[in-house]
Amino acid sequence: MFDRLERAVERGRDLGASYVELRGEDGFLEFLQMDDGRVNALTQRIERGVAIRVLADGAWGFVSTGKLDGLDGAVKEAYSMAKAAARTRKDKISLANVKAYREVIELKVDRDPRDVPIEEKIAYMQDMTKAIRDYDERITAVTVKVRTASGSKYLVTSDGARIRSPIMLVWSYPWVTGKEKGQLSAARHEEASTHRGWEYMDEVATPQHMAEQVAKRVKLQLEGVPAKGGSFPCITGPRVIGVLAHEALGHLAEADLTINSSFNGKLGKVVASEGVNMIDDGTDPGNLGTSRYDDEGVPSSKVEIIRDSVLTELLSNREYSAKSDLRLTGNARAESYLHPPIIRMRNTYFETGDHSFEELFEGIDFGYYLADFRGGQAQMNASFQVGIQEAYEIVDGEMGGPVRDLSISGIATDSLFKIEGISKEEFPYELGRCGKGQEAFVASGGPDIRFGKGGITFGGQG
């Protein structure tokens, strides 16, 4: 693959392009879906393809193709696409300089998912379905999805980069419905690894673990009281503060979005209450969003987005590093050869503080503890919304009963100033996917954090 890509890069140079990048992929991918025990999809595919990105006259041209024999033509086409884009540009795109790395990265897993028999994968899903149904008799429907990927991706650029990286994924996702007296509730759970093979399903995302996580939330929803609408103090657990770090704040710190967002012009300024630190770390060993290099061949790094309450750094790629004079952080990621790389988060989290878990509850007459979410969304004006699938009332400083169908919202840049306490206890990461026109596997998290009244608005039915 390397030779083929290098020849095509040469072709791009000959045409006069200022930068040529080819990303090749060769992978074995699987998708399985089981609905109430019925196999609805059992698809294996071998996929090969190449993404070609060319910078010419200060604009990008991009071509994605599955035809590996026609790369010269694809490069030529990408070049002409860039020329067509460039005609209207007032300022020309340039790229930050980067050291050209040449490396073959190996990943050793105990059980490559492509070698695990289909029968075993089906048995995994059957066991999970049974464990979920056995958890509570009110559970009426169970869908289980599993994805795996195993292969290699190749990067060759006209700047001299030549990197082969592993493609690895094991992903498990149950969606469960419960019913009682005409009331329906639903919950989902998700676990994934990009660094371990099928052994992750044997040891971490076991059928029993997945069943416990998802079924307990359906049960709590069925038994919960309706949420109240309005503004209340609340404590966000690690999974919910993680999604706020990602959705409500992380996206604003992606340099391609920052200029149009509420973080514009705030670098170096206080953006949060005292003691707030928020990080995106692409170097955390084994974490879901970690890789040694990004899809432009830039080493991943740890980015201190908020340090001591001050907006300190933004996530960048080579284009925005040059455009906005930012440190090159290695956050250019592409879902596959079908997409160009864009700025994405990796593992985003709030750092721990100095409160005990109990101290966070002190003085709250009525509020909510938010344990898990079902989807979140943010906008450029820092407005966010997160659906909550596991929550509890806080009454007189104590954890109360479960609450159903709660949704939270706020203006993130205002909410940051309503943080009143941060737990000192370590936290688990929430593992999931981000959609910014293309999919990226990301982790997010943080300790329990308390927000004062007015920081978060609650939309409930009660």
Add this chain to the structure above:
Amino acid sequence: MTDERTLLELCRHIVASGERMGATAVEAQASSTSEVESNIELSQISSVNRKDLDGIAIRTFVGQRMGSAFTNIPTKKTVDEALSLALKAAKASTPDEDWTSLPKPAKYPAIKGLWHDSVADCDSARVVEFAEEYMSRAIGAEPGLMPAYGGSGAGTEHSAYANSNGIEHAERGTTAYVFLAAIAQIESGVTPAIGSYDIRRDLKFDLDWVVEDIVSMIRLCKRTSEGVSGSHTVIFHPDAYQQMLFYTLIQSIRGDNVARGKSMIADKIGEAIASKLVTIVDDGTIPEGVATSMADDEGVPRRRTPIIEKGVLRSFIWDSYWASKMGVESTGNASRSMRQGQVELSPSTVVVEPGKRDIKDLVSEVKHGYLVRDVQGAHSSNPESGDFSIVGNPAVLIEDGEMKGAVHGLMVSGNVFDLMKQVVDVAKTPLVLQGLIGPEIVCEDMKVIARE
């Protein structure tokens, strides 16, 4: 690009090979898409992209065991390899006692206007021109308007389907669009991003309309208003309620969810579930719809399916598997994820029947209420219960019949089945969106929560 006749040949080959290799039933769906698109970033065209993608999805059955496979390389050699993978998967799978048969041949509707040579011949320079014109006209029409992202595109899709029951079908279509999302600086930061697009089968974009749409909303959102919590009239723009319906009502009319006990309205056929003003049709044959085609992804003819007529629930949507299981006919709503292989139910174009009154007249009658143009969080609704709690962004305050300004962080909570009964008026001019054609709807007594 591979034309539809070549794709159909490949599908026929897969079916014949699959039967020879011992499959009880085989189906193949192939598509070849080619798209040129331009991207807008920071008020300039940043890139032009071309994606030429082929895909062949195969499902095989050995008895009642199913296995599927995909390849992106349209040659007989690679589809034979994919076929082997699908058969291997089928043999390893578990039997599905409810599976009976793949669909059988039927007559397809004649639909005009799905293909336009002008789109197929559109080159990168022309695609750039569309985006550039939209962007420059919007900037010129409103001081401070900043294009944040957007673009334009023109593409073709050739597709084919064949199965071992004798269905052989091929068709082609074109799609083109212009899209822009813009913001403006305000004292507290920036306005919400306002998006407006025109998506169609030809290149006759209504740039006057999209420019006016985006500019008028940015102008409104430059002014900020305060919301008031309580029970208020809310006018939902089709962009907003399309998302809300998709994650709630639409999930409830899917035949698989009806059969699996996941729909709150599974036993409500023939009953009033909405205001008499509400008529909703799933129309897979409407020429303006970009989801329109002659056949669904199982080769079953698309059709027009009334879902709600004057408030009364009339039908659900079905594919061949769930229809067979429940003893009804497929409504031509099978949707295949080509790469992942699963065949699921999805609406084609949802058409909300327009009312009789102009939107301006409807706004003028609101003493205190809100226009919700777009929403955040529709996807976190409870698809089973229909409960939702979304943020209107932008949401615009209406006082004494006048639109005042944007309210930040305004939440609207409720249940979709209550909302359908709270519809008190429907505007007369439908907007053509991707997946929905409909006008604004007016709902009374919606629970609104304003930020403190």
